[in-house]
Every structure is written in structure tokens, then in C-alpha cells.
Amino acid sequence: MGKSCCQTPEPDQNAHNNPRWRTILSIALIANAAMFVVEIVAGVAADSRALQADALDFFGDAVNYAISLGVAGLALSWRAKAALFKAATMLAFGLWVVGYAIYGLISGANPEPQTMGVIGSLALIVNVIVALLLFRYREGDANMRSVWICSRNDALANIAVLGAALGVFGTGQAWPDLLVATIMAGLAIWGSIEVFGQARKELVHG
Template sequence: MSAACCGHHHNEPPSETNTAYRRVLWAVLAINASMFAVEIGAGLHAGSASLQADALDFLGDAANYGISLFVVGMSLRHRAGAALAKGGSMGLFGLWVLGVAIWHLYSGTRPEAITMGAIGIVALAANALSFGLLWAYRGGDSNMRSAWICTRNDVLGNFAVLLAAAGVFGTGTGWPDIIVAVVMACLALQGAWLVVRHAASELTLGNSRHAPVGG
């Protein structure tokens, strides 16, 4: 009985944690949705694969935070299922970015370095704020952890975009932009693997709790 209670306490966040987490999720959802609108326009205008990839990442994160809001307070099985879906979406994002990078390599696009740098700085500030808001929940269940992993990858991606902008400006070619887009794709795929693995273990635990006793 004691072990069961301890397990429940570990996997089911208290109501006050859920309330605070909801407020944080609403804030980061608004930040990500706004940045998607800004960055997708800038990415298309500048002809930058890394900016477009980062913009789609903002959109995916906004959707993921919306899913997280929906399942806060639900059972471990429901929260793990949502995290599994988010891990799958992160993986699809990674594959999409690889496709964009290949297209820009084929078409020989040379992006606008100044636009990349300016928007990259704004995106970094937005993700740094989201990262700080989610920091307290980085060690939670797979649903909370997935939200934090997404934002962590975004901050790394923003630094990479800034490096790409400097590289494009210095070399006069689009290669740095393509390289960074590929790096961002790899980050998304690595994050997807971490989230899916954690969520799968929680799903196994959640299903075992609901399994009938006896044969």
C-alpha cells in the first residue's frame, strides 16, 4: 500500500503544480504562436531554410503546448499517450526539415544574412523566455519533460541560426544555412527519440495499473 501511494505521488503532480503549469503553458503557447507568424514570413522573404525550419518548429511547439494543456491533470496513461504523440510530431518535423534542406541545396538558394540574424536574435529571446518558464518542470513526467526538451532544442537551434547567418554573410553562399537546417533536423529527431522512449515506459506503467488482477 505504501509503495503504491509513493508511486502515485511520483507520477501524479499535485493540483497546485498543475495550476502553475497551466499558466506557464499558456504563456509559452502564446510566445510560440506569435513567433511562428513572424518567422515564417521572414524565412520565406529571406529564402532561408533554417529560418523556415525554426518557424515550423515554433508552430509545432505551440500545438504541443496546447496538447499538454489539454491533458494536465489527467491520468498517467493519458499524459504519456499525449507525450508519445508529441514525440512522433517532433520526428516528423525533423524529417520535414531534412527535405527543406535538400530542396534548398538543389535550388542553390542564397538567403539574406541580415534578415536571418535579426529574426534569429528575436527568436532566441523568445525561446530563452520559454526555457526559463519551463525550467522548473524539466524533471516532471514525460508530458512535462517533452515540453522542456522542445524548448531546449529551440534555444540550441536559435544559436545555430545565428551562426548560419554569420556564415552566409562571411562566405556569400547558402551552405551554412543548409548545414544548420540539417543540424536542427537532427536535434528534432534526437529529442523525439528521448520523448518517445520516456513516454513508452510510462505507458507500460500506466497500462499495468489498469490491467485486471489474476488470470
């Protein structure tokens, strides 16, 4: 197909002042905060590192959405600085999950696949809905892009959690759960690099 057929429409330059953008962020914030509570309880009960890691990701995203709401409508430099902070939190989350997965490998774990599957499915549904709501803003500034990347990574992570549940169920071992936790860490670290790079460019040109 020609280039014109594959181009993404330019985002609304005033999107940060758009009530629709603020409404979507508010919905995302509430959904992520609720799923943090659900997943952290289920993750501890199921002894699943992947669920616990995903729960902390929900918490981090809720905080990030709150920050995005706080800087919406401010100058580009302020939004870029907020994006830098969010990139740092994504990086910190990724490094923490790597360490937690290593700890689980050394200390031993016994994840419960049925709970992982049910909660992972619920989390996937929530994240897909949020990602679809944010899809039109994926090519915005670093602040908007960081919100989109968070949602995209969450949906991919939930698919991986479901794969881990199947792996634990099929093998009777914990390594699929620990592997998925590590993959989730990689997504967070890669996403932080993308956001950090764009935010630095916007600070230079802003």
C-alpha cells in the first residue's frame, strides 16, 4: 500500500485542553486504581509474581495518569518534564520486577494457575478498553505517548500473564510465571527508553 494509505492522522494539537482527553484519563485512572487492588490481593493469594508485578504496574499507571491530568493544558516543557518522571517510574518498575523474579527463582514459588487465568483475563479486558480509548493519542507529545505506551504495555503484559497461567498449569512449575514477570520488566524498560528519548527532544526544542 502507498504511504498515504498507512499514515496516521495528526493528533489534535489542543488535545490537552480537550475535555474528552481529560475524561479518558480519568476513566483510565479509576480503572487502573481498581485493578491494582484486585490484582495485588489475587497475586498474593495465588503466589504469582506475574500478577503482583502487573498489580504494581496498574498502581504506577494510575499515578502516571494522575500526573498527566495535572499537567494537561500546561506548556510543552512542563508536559515533557512530567513525561521524564513517568519514564523514570517505568524504568524503576522494570528493574524491580527483574529483581523480584530473581528472588522468586532463588526462594521458590508455587503460583496458582486458575486464579492467574481469571484475574489475568479481567485485567486484559480492562487494559484493552483503556488502550482503545487512548489509541488516537498515541502519536502525540511525550506525555501523551507515555500514556499510550503504558496502556499498550499493560495489554501485552496481560496476554503474557495468561500464557504464564497456561504454562504453570501445563508444567506444574513456577518458571513460566517468573519468565513472564521478566518479560513485563523488559516492556517497562523499553517503554521508558522510548518516552525518555522523545521527552528530551521536546525539552530541547520547547
